[in-house]
Amino acid sequence: MLVRGCGGGELRHSLAERTKALAAKCHALRSPAREQRSVERRRPRNRKSQTRWYVKQPTWRLWGEEKVDGAVYTVYLKKVRYHRPTRSASSESDDEISHLEWETVRVRFVKAGTVERLVEALATDDGELESTYVNVFLATYRSFAECGKVLDLLLRRYQALASEDVLPATVDTSQQHRKTLVACLHVWLDTYPEDFRQPPHHPALQQLLAFTQLHLPGSELHSKVLQKLAVFSAERNGCVGGAGVCLAPGMRVLQHHTSAYRLPHVPHRHFAEQLTRMDMELFKKLVPHQCLGAVWSRRDKDRSHDAATVLATVNQFNAVSFRVISTVLVEPNLRPIERTDILAAWLDIARELRVLKNFSSLKAIISGLQSNPVYRLRKTWAILSKEKAELFEELARIFSEDNNRWAQRELLMREGTAKFADTVGENDRQLQKLLHERGSPGVSHGTIPYLGTFLTDLTMIDTAIPDTVFDGLINFDKKRKEFEVLAQIKLLQGAANAYHLPCDPLFDRWFDSVIILDDREAYQLSCQIEPPTNPPKERRPKNINNNSQGHRKNDSIASTSSSNSSQFYCETDGAGNAWKRDSLERRISPTRLSHGSSSSSLPSLDVSLSSANSGQKTANGKAPATSPAHPNKTGPDFYIIRVTYESDCVETEGVVLYKSIMLSNNERTPQVIRNAMLKLNLDGDPDSYTLSQVLPEKEMVLPSNANVYYAVNTAYNLNFILRPRKPQTEAIVNGKAKNKRT
Amino acid sequence: MREYKIVVLGSGGVGKSALTVQFVQGIFVEKYDPTIEDSYRKQVEVDGQQCMLEILDTAGTEQFTAMRDLYMKNGQGFVLVYSITAQSTFNDLQDLREQILRVKDKVDVPMVLVGNKCDLEAERVVGKQQGANLANHFDCVFMETSAKAKISVNEVFYDLVRQINKKSPKEEKNKKKPRLCRML
Ligand SMILES: Nc1nc2c(ncn2[C@@H]2O[C@H](COP(=O)(O)OP(=O)(O)O)[C@@H](O)[C@H]2O)c(=O)[nH]1
Numbered sequence: 022m023l024v025r026g027c028g029g030g031e032l033r034h035s036l037a038e039r040t041k042a043l044a045a046k047c048h049a050l051r052s053p054a055r056e057q058r059s060v061e062r063r064r065p066r067n068r069k070s071q072t073r074w075y076v077k078q079p080t081w082r083l084w085g086e087e088k089v090d091g092a093v094y095t096v097y098l099k100k101v102r103y104h105r106p107t108r109s110a111s112s113e114s115d116d117e118i119s120h121l122e123w124e125t126v127r128v129r130f131v132k133a134g135t136v137e138r139l140v141e142a143l144a145t146d147d148g149e150l151e152s153t154y155v156n157v158f159l160a161t162y163r164s165f166a167e168c169g170k171v172l173d174l175l176l177r178r179y180q181a182l183a184s185e186d187v188l189p190a191t192v193d194t195s196q197q198h199r200k201t202l203v204a205c206l207h208v209w210l211d212t213y214p215e216d217f218r219q220p221p222h223h224p225a226l227q228q229l230l231a232f233t234q235l236h237l238p239g240s241e242l243h244s245k246v247l248q249k250l251a252v253f254s255a256e257r258n259g260c261v262g263g264a265g266v267c268l269a270p271g272m273r274v275l276q277h278h279t280s281a282y283r284l285p286h287v288p289h290r291h292f293a294e295q296l297t298r299m300d301m302e303l304f305k306k307l308v309p310h311q312c313l314g315a316v317w318s319r320r321d322k323d324r325s326h327d328a329a330t331v332l333a334t335v336n337q338f339n340a341v342s343f344r345v346i347s348t349v350l351v352e353p354n355l356r357p358i359e360r361t362d363i364l365a366a367w368l369d370i371a372r373e374l375r376v377l378k379n380f381s382s383l384k385a386i387i388s389g390l391q392s393n394p395v396y397r398l399r400k401t402w403a404i405l406s407k408e409k410a411e412l413f414e415e416l417a418r419i420f421s422e423d424n425n426r427w428a429q430r431e432l433l434m435r436e437g438t439a440k441f442a443d444t445v446g447e448n449d450r451q452l453q454k455l456l457h458e459r460g461s462p463g464v465s466h467g468t469i470p471y472l473g474t475f476l477t478d479l480t481m482i483d484t485a486i487p488d489t490v491f492d493g494l495i496n497f498d499k500k501r502k503e504f505e506v507l508a509q510i511k512l513l514q515g516a517a518n519a520y521h522l523p524c525d526p527l528f529d530r531w532f533d534s535v536i537i538l539d540d541r542e543a544y545q546l547s548c549q550i551e552p553p554t555n556p557p558k559e560r561r562p563k564n565i566n567n568n569s570q571g572h573r574k575n576d577s578i579a580s581t582s583s584s585n586s587s588q589f590y591c592e593t594d595g596a597g598n599a600w601k602r603d604s605l606e607r608r609i610s611p612t613r614l615s616h617g618s619s620s621s622s623l624p625s626l627d628v629s630l631s632s633a634n635s636g637q638k639t640a641n642g643k644a645p646a647t648s649p650a651h652p653n654k655t656g657p658d659f660y661i662i663r664v665t666y667e668s669d670c671v672e673t674e675g676v677v678l679y680k681s682i683m684l685s686n687n688e689r690t691p692q693v694i695r696n697a698m699l700k701l702n703l704d705g706d707p708d709s710y711t712l713s714q715v716l717p718e719k720e721m722v723l724p725s726n727a728n729v730y731y732a733v734n735t736a737y738n739l740n741f742i743l744r745p746r747k748p749q750t751e752a753i754v755n756g757k758a759k760n761k762r763t
Numbered sequence: 764m765r766e767y768k769i770v771v772l773g774s775g776g777v778g779k780s781a782l783t784v785q786f787v788q789g790i791f792v793e794k795y796d797p798t799i800e801d802s803y804r805k806q807v808e809v810d811g812q813q814c815m816l817e818i819l820d821t822a823g824t825e826q827f828t829a830m831r832d833l834y835m836k837n838g839q840g841f842v843l844v845y846s847i848t849a850q851s852t853f854n855d856l857q858d859l860r861e862q863i864l865r866v867k868d869k870v871d872v873p874m875v876l877v878g879n880k881c882d883l884e885a886e887r888v889v890g891k892q893q894g895a896n897l898a899n900h901f902d903c904v905f906m907e908t909s910a911k912a913k914i915s916v917n918e919v920f921y922d923l924v925r926q927i928n929k930k931s932p933k934e935e936k937n938k939k940k941p942r943l944c945r946m947l
């Protein structure tokens with residue numbers, strides 16, 4: 022028998038409930054009975070039913086499709102119990118109840134519709150709030166309508182309902198409908214306040230204000246709107262405090278005054294925690310709907326700026342990988358065992374990340390280690406201890422691409438909202454050992470996922486499922502599909518609140534100070550460390566200019582002076598100083614860093630490099646020599662120098678902060694100063710700075726247009742000071758005269 | 764049945780995912796679920812032989828630059844895609860190819876150069892001859908395709924299968940060399 026549309030209480034598949042279900046599943050999944058899953062491939066059907074939470078309930082049956090003007094519905098028949106006030110509804114399992122106590126209800130879901138119809142569907146036919154639908158709608162509407170348009174439709178609908186000459190019998194329903202619309206507005210304002218920012222005039226919010234003044238004066242919604250407006254305009258007037266401040270309230274600052282942040286001898290756990298803290302801040306700020314394929318993956322439509330929070334996460338991921346690559350490679354003259362120790366240190370950090378369930382930095386480190394320039398160092402890997410090598414394989418297995426990243430997905434399902442990391446495969450000896458050692462951890466952790474999997478899924482959904490169906494109706498089923506992924510992200514964001522990690526500004530400084538190598542630089546360094554046994558015969562275009570070695574320095578200068586150049590030294594010469602994050606230390610995006618180093622401070626193994634990196638080149642034009650074009654060469658044609666900035670800045674008092682930059686053999690003073698300024702985040706004219714090398718007895722100021730590569734004194738450490746040029750003090754050579762600006 | 768791992772590479776927006784979906788799914792189906800494990804797998808018959816193709820699409824993760832090496836290490840055949848409507852996507856391929864050769868440490872890697880979106884003739888900026896020249900330079904096969912209009916999509920993948928077969932006729936039983944040549 023067919024009854025009306027769904028009643029409100031029956032269909033509450035709110036996010037909260039879905040979340041609970043997921044969480045419950047996470048726990049259920051951890052039962053030992055499911056341990057032998059690795060045996061064979063999972064059946065996809067099974068997985069599907071896990072995600073279709075509202076479709077495959079045992080008492081649901083697909084009835085068909087229903088087309089009305091402007092919308093298409095999927096209709097299900099659902100068995101529900103008669104309401105029996107004498108019995109408590111939850112006391113018995115469904116199966117025990119006789120069929121006589123069931124009736125069939127017809128339930129319909131919007132499959133596709135016009136924007137108008139989709140807005141109407143925020144309430145059920147009875148005017149009840151359809152919370153799942155509201156969640157899906159609000160999370161995804163931006164791909165088919167503007168904020169203003171949706172608001173307009175909502176308000177119009179309200180007004181229409183208010184002014185309708187309703188029959189007395191339907192007064193209740195009409196009121197219910199309006200109540201639901203107001204509830205939707207509340208949810209919208211609470212969940213996506215950013216939609217209403219629209220600087221500088223906040224038109225949608227103003228419109229809403231006008232509406233509440235007229236229809237709902239003094240209501241909760243009205244005051245919420247006023248409050249939001251006040252917040253936005255306060256922010257516009259620059260009253261926001263704390264932007265860029267690293268310390269979250271109540272966080273403890275670890276003081277590491279004297280410790281050198283120098284791999285391999287770093288506190289692994291601390292490094293893992295700090296990486297996690299960085300990731301967590303970005304992950305919590307992530308706006309899930311920016312991950313939607315239509316936003317993130319449509320760079321051809323130049324909408325990438327709409328995905329700033331996604332980009333920030335990706336940049337951080339890359340930054341971590343870059344640091345792995347760079348710290349392993351940047352010192353060409355390490356003994357193999359020393360380099361192996363650096364690999365091992367990263368593996369130890371990675372292991373701690375696994376315990377912290379930070380899959381983002383974990384994968385970033387593994388990716389760095391698997392990147393070609395590092396991975397190809399066979400001799401370095403060969404002397405890694407057996408345990409470490411095993412650990413590496415176990416950690417890498419988590420991110421196997423096999424079977425559509427099944428291992429990773431499964432792990433996230435199991436541990437996503439669980440408190441601790443406790444999932445290991447039977448073959449994961451090292452991880453088993455680790456978890457055993459730790460016993461039951463006292464602190465619970467959140468989870469930080471590797472975002473790429475979600476991004477791929479959302480991109481593929483966006484590619485595979487059409488935006489519109491039935492002659493232009495918005496395909497809302499696609500939005501539901503997308504929401505399944507967004508809901509997982511939101512769920513994990515919630516779980517990330519479980520992290521309580523201290524903030525160590527010195528770590529951030531170390532992080533920023535590590536030099537970034539681009540692809541070619543890394544490969545070149547790698548080939549210096551271990552020349553390719555079988556250098557690939559590059560097929561080069563005929564017109565390539567191969568005479569680039571003209572100005573090459575042929576003597577091999579071992580860069581002993583730059584040893585440890587990738588490391589950050591913190592030298593303290595006095596009382597403990599609490600640092601603040603100052604403007605110098607604001608994080609530069611890795612792309613910029615990388616670009617900075619690649620376009621300006623490249624190793625000059627090939628002159629074509631700088632042009633190759635600074636712009637587009639036509640494919641038929643010359644190609645930069647990337648492979649070891651001159652395998653018999655042993656020394657680098659660049660140095661890595663460390664530059665500090667001297668100023669009176671109180672924050673850095675007593676501490677010398679060095680940044681590493683690459684210095685190639687054709688760079689002149691202004692260029693080197695420019696590179697250093699970029700690294701140190703200084704603005705202005707290179708001519709207004711001087712650069713001097715720190716020598717034991719004196720400083721040597723570099724002439725204003727010297728070829729720095731040849732001018733430096735390689736007998737000593739390549740430590741440099743950049744300082745503002747004092748008027749009239751061109752050629753001071755001696756004395757460590759402090760340039761106190763007066 | 765022999766398995767083939769194919770990696771689709773190219774700048775964002777050139778149509779990598781569209782090609783992948785078009786090949787794997789045939790038609791755009793409503794029930795498509797990208798999160799299940801065989802969503803990028805397809806069994807095909809090439810020259811009378813059954814093959815299982817697993818397509819690794821970097822869709823959505825193009826900007827995770829450090830991961831490219833891994834994709835490349837795992838891939839046996841490569842589809843290098845540009846869009847005939849965007850010159851920059853064409854220019855980007857030189858670097859990608861070099862990276863592949865470095866990672867594979869080989870000169871000869873099964874590869875197809877693909878100029879996608881050939882249905883958009885009116886917006887063409889990369890000439891067919893340009894594509895052919897680059898392919899010549901790469902010493903690989905060249906095809907223009909349209910994921911949208913379903914032009915030459917399957918051919919790209921079939922050709923790769925043939926190339927892989929030619930270069931390594933038999934399934935190597937012992938999956939490559941051990942990861943780290945560690946003899947303890
Ligand atoms: N006209 C046309 N558009 C295409 C074609 N292939 C992809 N597109 C569109 O180009 C955009 C980017 O495609 P996508 O597959 O996401 O590119 P990807 O970033 O390389 O994966 C989407 O809007 C596609 O619909 C094609 O062959 N012809």
Ligand SMILES: [Mg+2]
Nearest residue numbers: 480780822823
């Ligand atoms: Mg894509």
